[in-house]
Every structure is written in structure tokens, then in C-alpha cells.
Amino acid sequence: MGDARASLVDFVGVEKSYGAVQALDGADFSLGAGECVGVVGHNGAGKSTLMHVLNGGVTPDRGRLVVAGAEQLHWTSARAQALGLRCVFQELSLCPNLTVAENARVVHPAIYGFGWRRRAGRLILDKLDEIFPGHGVRPGDLVQDLTIGRRQMVEIARAFSVSDAAARLVILDEPTSSLDAHTAAQLLAHVRRSVEAGVSCVLISHILGEVLSACDRIVVMRDGKVVLADVARNFDRAKLVGAMGGIEPESPRAQGAAAIGARGETRVVVRLRPERQADDREFVALEGEIVGLAGLAGHGQTDLLLATFAAASHSRATATVSAPVALVAGDRQSDGVFPGWSIANNIGVRSLKKFRSGPLLSGRLEDKLANAWRERIKIRTPDVHSNILSLSGGNQQKALFARALASDARIMLMDDPMRGVDFGTKLEVYDLIRAEAARGRTFLWYTTEVEELKNCDRAYVFRNGAIVAELARDELNEEQVIHSSFAGVA
Amino acid sequence: MSVAAAVPPANASGAEWRRRLRAALPALSLALVIAAIAWLNPRAISYFGFTLMLNLAIPIALATMAQMFVIAGNDLDLSIGTFVGFVCCVAATWLRDEPGLGVLTLIGCVALYAALGALIYLRNLPSIVVTLGMSFVWQGLAILLLPKPGGKAPGWLLAIMGVKPPFIPFPIVAAVVIAGVGYFGLMRTSYGAILRASGGNALAIERAGWSLLRAKMTLFALAGIFGVLSGMALVGITTSADANIGNGYTLLSIAGVILGGGEFVGGSVSPIGAVLGALTMAMAASPLLTFMHIPPDWQVAANGAILIIVLAARVVITRKGSDR
Numbered sequence: 001m002g003d004a005r006a007s008l009v010d011f012v013g014v015e016k017s018y019g020a021v022q023a024l025d026g027a028d029f030s031l032g033a034g035e036c037v038g039v040v041g042h043n044g045a046g047k048s049t050l051m052h053v054l055n056g057g058v059t060p061d062r063g064r065l066v067v068a069g070a071e072q073l074h075w076t077s078a079r080a081q082a083l084g085l086r087c088v089f090q091e092l093s094l095c096p097n098l099t100v101a102e103n104a105r106v107v108h109p110a111i112y113g114f115g116w117r118r119r120a121g122r123l124i125l126d127k128l129d130e131i132f133p134g135h136g137v138r139p140g141d142l143v144q145d146l147t148i149g150r151r152q153m154v155e156i157a158r159a160f161s162v163s164d165a166a167a168r169l170v171i172l173d174e175p176t177s178s179l180d181a182h183t184a185a186q187l188l189a190h191v192r193r194s195v196e197a198g199v200s201c202v203l204i205s206h207i208l209g210e211v212l213s214a215c216d217r218i219v220v221m222r223d224g225k226v227v228l229a230d231v232a233r234n235f236d237r238a239k240l241v242g243a244m245g246g247i248e249p250e251s252p253r254a255q256g257a258a259a260i261g262a263r264g265e266t267r268v269v270v271r272l273r274p275e276r277q278a279d280d281r282e283f284v285a286l287e288g289e290i291v292g293l294a295g296l297a298g299h300g301q302t303d304l305l306l307a308t309f310a311a312a313s314h315s316r317a318t319a320t321v322s323a324p325v326a327l328v329a330g331d332r333q334s335d336g337v338f339p340g341w342s343i344a345n346n347i348g349v350r351s352l353k354k355f356r357s358g359p360l361l362s363g364r365l366e367d368k369l370a371n372a373w374r375e376r377i378k379i380r381t382p383d384v385h386s387n388i389l390s391l392s393g394g395n396q397q398k399a400l401f402a403r404a405l406a407s408d409a410r411i412m413l414m415d416d417p418m419r420g421v422d423f424g425t426k427l428e429v430y431d432l433i434r435a436e437a438a439r440g441r442t443f444l445w446y447t448t449e450v451e452e453l454k455n456c457d458r459a460y461v462f463r464n465g466a467i468v469a470e471l472a473r474d475e476l477n478e479e480q481v482i483h484s485s486f487a488g489v490a
Numbered sequence: 491m492s493v494a495a496a497v498p499p500a501n502a503s504g505a506e507w508r509r510r511l512r513a514a515l516p517a518l519s520l521a522l523v524i525a526a527i528a529w530l531n532p533r534a535i536s537y538f539g540f541t542l543m544l545n546l547a548i549p550i551a552l553a554t555m556a557q558m559f560v561i562a563g564n565d566l567d568l569s570i571g572t573f574v575g576f577v578c579c580v581a582a583t584w585l586r587d588e589p590g591l592g593v594l595t596l597i598g599c600v601a602l603y604a605a606l607g608a609l610i611y612l613r614n615l616p617s618i619v620v621t622l623g624m625s626f627v628w629q630g631l632a633i634l635l636l637p638k639p640g641g642k643a644p645g646w647l648l649a650i651m652g653v654k655p656p657f658i659p660f661p662i663v664a665a666v667v668i669a670g671v672g673y674f675g676l677m678r679t680s681y682g683a684i685l686r687a688s689g690g691n692a693l694a695i696e697r698a699g700w701s702l703l704r705a706k707m708t709l710f711a712l713a714g715i716f717g718v719l720s721g722m723a724l725v726g727i728t729t730s731a732d733a734n735i736g737n738g739y740t741l742l743s744i745a746g747v748i749l750g751g752g753e754f755v756g757g758s759v760s761p762i763g764a765v766l767g768a769l770t771m772a773m774a775a776s777p778l779l780t781f782m783h784i785p786p787d788w789q790v791a792a793n794g795a796i797l798i799i800v801l802a803a804r805v806v807i808t809r810k811g812s813d814r
Contacts, residue, residue: 081698
């Protein structure tokens with residue numbers, strides 16, 4: 001397409017990796033002045049990373065960045081700001097302890113001196129009135145007292161507000177996730193008006209209807225690349241979903257897992273209803289089954305795992321969990337490893353009862369257990385007494401698996417445990433999971449990678465904290481999961 | 491339908507009322523302490539009575555203000571007490587005998603505070619550890635300077651602290667001035683908003699292009715300035731100094747900030763509340779307990795109990811506020 005409009009942003013071959021994870025793998029992205037571009041893709045497709053590169057928050061490993069007609073060799077947040085790039089992030093960037101007006105002042109250094117509070121308040125209030133008539137926000141309100149939806153409105157209005165430097169590009173990352181349908185429509189109407197007035201917009205959204213209706217052009221990302229970019233009217237929902245998921249030949253299933261008979265033949269070990277489930281669907285897991293929790297990230301999968309964990313120790317009316325549980329954390333550094341401890345300590349901490357010898361713990365028994373698991377799952381270390389942090393990320397994760405598997409737990413709760421783990425380790429762990437399932441252990445496996453779901457016997461797809469679909473083993477492919485994750489979203 | 495739509499709009503008037511109640515809590519607890527004193531000993535409620543009871547409130551209020559600036563940036567200053575003691579020693583010796591050296595030393599102290607802020611920010615060190623270390627440094631310096639209690643405050647300092655304004659006792663005038671300066675400086679200036687924002691959401695401030703280093707250094711320098719003022723006010727009241735004179739101020743200042751509605755994290759502080767908190771601590775510390783005929787041996791413990799009760803009341807009000 002020959003763009004008649006002047007190009008504002010041109011990215012060529014942008015690459016960025018975090019350890020073993022290639023977040024951007026040669027992405028090309030361009031944006032014209034006065035154009036609204038929609039960016040869609042599944043979790044981990046690289047959308048957010050690309051936007052962070054665009055606003056200067058992330059420095060790419062490789063790639064050419066041309067912004068406003070000049071190649072940017074030292075692209076930083078400050079430079080992006082100076083060129084009029086504004087962002088509305090998924091994680092709100094307001095200061096909760098300040099008032100709405102004071103928050104406006106934070107991004108407008110030009111507002112200072114006598115009467116600055118009145119001017120900042122006027123600026124943000126005018127913009128709020130323009131975008132969200134009837135918003136009900138006062139400039140003197142503390143942000144921490146506002147509802148999440150109103151905070152989002154303030155954040156959006158702030159990005160569009162203008163003091164000295166004009167806004168040339170506003171990046172909206174999931175702006176409607178906490179807005180109701182009415183305010184979301186107000187926002188999209190404002191986006192269209194701004195675009196007509198010459199401001200460029202980038203809209204990232206999981207709500208495909210919004211993207212199709214509000215954008216001039218749509219860019220589809222997958223695996224850190226832009227796989228398809230075209231004018232919006234050439235797309236429809238089916239084509240978007242197809243492009244996001246990729247229609248690929250079904251890969252032969254990894255070798256046979258434990259055969260699962262019809263329900264009822266095996267014992268149900270977990271049965272509970274997600275808290276926000278409106279209908280009467282239930283989450284059920286059988287003995288020896290690997291159950292996947294799928295859907296977009298953060299739509300209630302972790303909550304379900306935590307609810308299961310809680311129900312195992314304090315029985316509740318709404319949940320039955322009939323065996324001991326162990327959790328394998330996904331965020332290793334914050335929820336998983338004890339950073340000051342040795343590998344052996346880290347593996348043994350869930351099984352202290354086994355090490356009891358009189359009133360004390362026996363270090364010999366702990367070493368024995370740790371060494372046995374080191375052999376079994378091939379933790380690459382010469383000595384289990386080394387600090388856990390001496391291991392690579394993948395091996396730390398193996399140690400966490402060993403902690404759970406070495407324990408007396410019969411139900412394993414896995415909270416996206418393969419985040420940032422290299423491919424070889426993943427394959428080893430998959431084998432281990434299948435072997436343990438064959439011995440009757442149950443796995444509840446939350447994963448954001450559709451590829452991993454193929455190791456599961458069944459999967460539940462979550463949206464907004466509730467189960468929206470249950471997929472049988474032969475339905476577990478990317479298209480189905482994406483379809484279920486988005487189905488029915490206006 | 492999104493999540494926001496599912497949450498009913500908070501009961502505006504109820505939330506508003508609770509917020510006001512919370513904001514008024516520091517004033518209420520001060521009023522309660524004064525009412526208790528008035529009931530126990532009506533004669534204490536007089537010009538002379540307040541001057542006497544609130545005498546030591548001025549340095550406590552200044553130290554509390556210093557602590558408040560540090561807490562606004564999500565840090566804690568465990569050295570403020572011994573720092574006040576050191577300033578007392580400097581004021582009672584060098585400032586009187588060699589004013590040039592004394593002034594230079596005090597300015598150097600403020601610069602050192604700013605440097606500590608820079609160190610804490612740049613090396614990402616826990617402020618508790620750094621200031622705990624500094625508390626021993628200040629105490630050691632104070633003992634070197636004044637091994638035995640003694641010295642004498644400069645005459646002009648004694649004169650300032652001895653002012654007797656008509657009708658309103660001096661400590662109350664001073665408290666109003668301190669609260670006013672803190673309020674306008676931190677709550678009303680445009681850079682004050684950035685300073686508080688650095689405690690509320692540092693990442694957002696950095697993204698918006700502000701220097702967090704500058705903010706942290708400013709906050710610590712302000713703490714240093716108010717610490718110096720606190721020490722000078724204290725020595726102006728006691729007329730002579732002792733290396734251990736300020737040791738209790740560390741905890742008093744933290745208690746004052748929290749009593750005044752501040753939070754340990756999140757940049758939520760209130761200068762007016764902090765001064766009210768300091769006054770409450772000063773009144774509850776000894777006049778109230780003396781009037782209650784609590785023997786001095788038990789006063790420290792009783793003081794702590796008062797603190798726990800007031801803070802518990804605040805937590806109850808706050809928690810009800812967050813239950814929707």
C-alpha cells in the first residue's frame with residue numbers, strides 16, 4: 001500500500017529477548033500521521049513489548065527505529081515524550097496518593113507557579129468532559145478513592161491532554177479493560193475524532209469488535225513478529241482469529257499419556273466453582289488427569305489454583321479437594337525459590353515431616369531426597385548444597401518441580417510454571433508430568449502457551465474469572481482456544 | 491460488561507464521610523487528650539499551662555516534620571533522634587563560641603542528609619539500614635563534641651524560644667507556623683506534588699521524565715533542615731545539651747507522622763496531621779499521665795498504650811472505608 005500520509009513511525013526488524021524468551025523476533029511496524037492502527041495477538045505475541053519499544057521504555061537488541069522522519073539511535077522515554085508520544089498502560093501509571101489535578105501536573109512540567117492546581121485541574125477536567133461526558137470525577141479527588149474505571153478514564157484523558165507539547169501519538173494498551181460498554185464507546189468515538197484531527201493512535205485490545213470498528217489499519221502479531229498488516233475493512237473476526245492463531249497442520253500428539261476412561265470410572269479429586277461463575281459450570285479434575293487452564297492471561301486461572309489450594313486446607317461448601325496439594329509457582333523469584341537457601345533446602349521444604357528425627361530435622365535424609373531428585377529430573381549441579389541461585393532459570397524451575405513432586409501431595413497446581421524456561425528443559429518436564437500422572441497424580445496446569453495444552457487431557461478456557469468452555473483432548477488446538485477466549489465478546 | 495460495571499458505585503456520601511472522619515482523626519485525638527487534661531486539672535487549660543505543657547512540643551513537631559519528608563518517599567529515618575542530639579551539642583558549643591564553624595557544620599549536616607538520600611537511591615539500599623548506621627555515627631560525634639552534659643545555648647536562641655506572644659502561647663504559634671510551612675511546601679507547590687508522587691508511584695514519575703534522584707535528595711535535605719531546626723529549638727528550651735538528649739525523638743517522630751494520618755508506604759502524608767500528632771504525643775507523654783497520677787516509672791509504658799489505642803482506632807476506620 002503506498003501510504004499517501006507522512007509516516008510517523010517506521011520500525012524495521014526489531015528484536016528483543018529476555019533470557020531464553022524471544023519477545024520480539026524481527027518485528028516490522030509502521031504508522032502514519034493521523035492514522036489509527038490496531039494491534040492484536042495472543043498472549044506473549046509481543047504486542048506489549050513492541051509498545052514499550054515504541055515509547056522508549058525498552059531498548060531493543062537489534063532493529064532500526066525511525067520516528068518522525070529521523071533515525072533514532074538513542075531512543076529513550078524522554079525523547080519519546082519530547083516528540084509527543086503518550087501512553088496509556090495496562091498497569092495504571094497514576095499516583096494513587098495524589099489528586100486528579102496533581103496527577104495531570106506530573107506529565108505536564110509546563111504547569112507550575114502560582115495557580116498551578118487550578119490550571120492542572122481545568123486541563124484534566126476539560127479533557128474528561130470532552131471524552132467522557134458525565135464522568136463524575138472531580139479534580140480534587142484522590143486517585144486512590146476512585147473506582148478502577150474512573151482511574152482508567154483519568155489516565156486516558158491525561159494522555160490526550162495538551163499543555164505545551166502537542167500529542168502526536170497516543171498508545172492505548174487495553175484501554176477498555178476496566179471501562180463499561182458505555183464509556184468504552186465514548187472512548188472509541190474520541191479516538192476517531194482525534195484521528196480525524198491528525199493525532200495518531202495505536203489501539204491494543206483483546207476485544208476484536210473494537211479494533212475492527214475503530215482502526216484504519218490492523219496489525220496482527222504472533223511469536224514476536226508482525227504476521228499480517230492490512231487496512232481494517234479487509235478483515236473480519238474470523239480472519240483475525242485465524243491470523244492470530246495460525247492455521248497449521250495438527251502436529252502429531254506427544255506420545256500417549258495415561259488413558260483416561262469415562263468420567264465416573266476414576267475418582268474425582270477436585271470439584272469447585274470459580275467465584276465469578278454465573279452459570280452452573282464446575283471445575284472438575286479426576287485422579288491421574290492433566291487438566292489445562294487456558295484463556296487469556298490473568299482471567300481467573302491463578303485464582304482458581306489458589307482457591308483449590310485454600311480449599312485443601314480449609315474445607316468449604318463450594319469446593320471439594322480430596323487430596324493434599326502442592327503449588328509450583330510461575331513467578332519463581334517472588335513466589336518460588338528461597339533465595340538464601342541451598343538447592344537441597346529448597347527441594348525439601350515441602351517435605352519436612354519426612355526428615356524428622358526426634359525433635360530435630362535430619363540433614364542426611366534431606367540430602368538423600370535432594371540427591372534422588374537431582375538424579376531423577378537431571379538438575380544440573382555438582383552439589384545440592386550450592387545456593388539455589390547458582391542454577392540457571394530452567395534448573396531452578398526443575399528444583400521447584402522436585403519440591404512439589406517429592407512431597408506427599410497428590411494434586412499439583414502449576415501456575416504457568418514454564419515461563420522463561422528453555423525448550424530442552426520443557427520437554428524433560430513434560431515427560432516427568434506424564435509419568436507422574438500415570439502414577440495417579442493429578443495436575444492442574446495453567447499455561448499461557450497453547451502449545452503446552454497439547455500435553456493435557458482436557459482444558460477449561462477462562463474469561464473474566466469464569467469458565468467459558470471445556471475442550472476435550474482432540475479439540476485442544478490454538479484456533480479452538482483463541483475462538484473460545486474471544487467468543488461472544490462484542 | 492466489564493468488571494467495573496459489575497461493581498456498584500461506592501456509596502458516595504458514606505465514603506466521603508469516612509474520609510473526612512479519617513482526616514479529622516489527628517485533630518480528634520488531640521482534642522481528646524486536651525479534654526482529658528481539662529477534666530483532670532482545669533487549671534492547666536490556661537496561657538501558662540499550655541506554654542508549660544507544650545514546651546517540648548516544638549522540637550518534637552520539627553523532628554516529626556523531618557521524619558514526614560523521609561516517609562513521604564517510602565523511607566524511614568532511624569537516625570533523626572541522635573541527629574537532633576548532635577545538633578544540640580553543636581548549637582551548645584560551636585554555634586555559641588565560634589558561630590562561623592557552627593553554621594558551617596549545620597549546613598554540612600544538611601548536605602550529608604542529601605548525600606544519604608542519593609546513596610539510598612543510587613545503591614538501592616534499605617533506608618532503615620543506612621539511617622540505623624548513621625544514628626551511631628551521629629551519637630558518636632555528639633559524644634566526641636560534648637563528652638559530659640553541658641555547654642550553653644547561644645543567647646539569641648534562648649531569646650527566640652523564650653518569646654511570650656500576647657494571648658496565644660508560643661508553642662501553639664510555632665506549631666501553626668510549622669504546619670503552615672510544611673503544608674504549603676509539600677501539599678501546595680507543584681514540586682511538592684512530584685515529591686509525594688515519588689512515594690506513590692515512582693515508576694510513573696520516572697516515565698514522565700522526572701529525576702527520582704533529585705526528588706530523594708530533596709526529601710532527605712528537607713529532613714536534614716528540619717532536624718537542624720529541631721535540635722536548635724530543643725537546646726533553646728533546655729539551655730544546655732547532652733549527647734543523649736534527642737534519643738527518644740526517633741520513635742516519637744515516627745509515631746507523630748503515623749498518628750497524624752501518614753502511611754509508611756505510598757507517599758500519603760499530612761503535614762498538618764503530623765504536627766497535630768506531635769502535639770498529641772507531647773501532651774500525652776507526660777502532662778496527661780502526671781495528672782492521671784501515673785507514677786513516672788509507668789509513664790513510658792502508658793504512653794505506648796495510648797499510641798496503640800489511637801492507631802487501632804485509625805485502622806478500624808480505614809478498614810471500614812475499604813469494605814465496599
